[in-house]
Amino acid sequence: MTKTISRVALGLLLSLSLLACSSPIIKQYANEKPTLDLSEYFNGTIDAYGIFTDRSGNVKKRFTVLLEASWKVVDGKKIGILDESFEYSDGTKQKRIWTLTEVSPGKFIGKADDVIGEAIGEASGNALYWAYTLALPVDNSIYHVQFEDWMYLVSPKVMINKAKMSKFGIDLGEVTLSFYKR
Template sequence: MKKLLAIASLCLLLGGCAGVPVSHYQAAQPVLDLPRYFNGTVDGWGMFQSRSGEVVKRFHVVIEASWAERDGRQVGTLDEHFSWSDGTTSRRVWTISRDGERGFIGHADDVVGPARGETAGNALQWRYVLALPVDGRVWNVDVDDWMFLVDEKVMLNRSAVSKFGIHVGDVTLSFMKRPAP
């Protein structure tokens, strides 16, 4: 009986982790065109919250984004400059390319292996492993990153961060695209 109860509990736990597929947003408007939105300068304001909900860090990020044709493929560069609430700064440079009609593959120095993304309607879901420095050590954490285009200038972002399948926190972020000069 105990084994049956343990198996049933595990199935319920794993079933609850499935979430909504990105295809659920296929009809949502406006349609997110990733190269169109992330082209030029984009500002972002966000925070990291621990699993208890405590705001651990806040940040501002300025993204300089551009796309170019390379070897017959459209490749994007997102050069992100972070200013953190504790006075520190950091930088991440993404290189992104298409992977099929709705897919994208991304690479950055602090991302372990490729990031894989898929768009549908106004949504983009990224999944990747981030090498995150914590108290002098580096943790490889799983990131389930969702972006939702609100209008041509505003996008909202929510990322769930976990380690060994255990939820450790969330990142909430709002982007605003600057007008072209």
């Protein structure tokens, strides 16, 4: 009897800890202000400042991003081009050009040369959830790493981005990025 109670208690404890670790749901931000309109925020010139931290929270890389963005309507769909120029603290540079398409109100797909397949995103209130697999160069190898981005519009000019990186479900670290719209 004692073993059964212990097993039930352990099972309950594990279930509660899994619930505590669950991710936010995009709809929980539906009433948050200011409301994020991707085609409005990501339009024009935006400066970003970021860090990559490993699993232990140690800062491994610092970087800046110059982002030039524009949108057009094609066949009734909003299509955005986000041209990102990265510069890392070690002097290396990188370029990524996103093509974003609003497939239905608040739902987006994105493509870039180093994104495997399509990125899938959804906006609600002041938030955007964005998930994708990135071909990430490390030393002389390329790793396919999963990203889960949460972006929060703080003010009409400032957005904060927290991205979790993982491979085979194992946490690799986080990217934290602040955007400032000029």
